[in-house]
Amino acid sequence: MAKSDQATCEVKVEGAWQPVTAAEAYAQHRSAQKRCPECHGQVMTVSTYSHTIRIRLSHRKGHDGCSLQPDRFKGVRSPHPQALA
Numbered sequence: 001m002a003k004s005d006q007a008t009c010e011v012k013v014e015g016a017w018q019p020v021t022a023a024e025a026y027a028q029h030r031s032a033q034k035r036c037p038e039c040h041g042q043v044m045t046v047s048t049y050s051h052t053i054r055i056r057l058s059h060r061k062g063h064d065g066c067s068l069q070p071d072r073f074k075g076v077r078s079p080h081p082q083a084l085a
């Protein structure tokens, strides 16, 4: 079972989207554009400190058609209205 800090996003590197883990995006691609691999909406990395630093992904604009946002997902996947191309 995947841990939440193994979440992946896509970062734009030299004009091409590449999948990376949230931790890699945070450490190595902080200024690059990032998008959700499912709905292609823009995401940002958010670090939380408890016992260890955890990096998670947060949609910049919420979207209820993305299963990677379980607190908002309404059960039907749809592209983000402001998807990054």
Ligand SMILES: [Zn+2]
Pocket: 036, 037, 038, 039, 040, 041, 059, 063, 066, 067, 068, 069
């Ligand atoms: Zn999404």
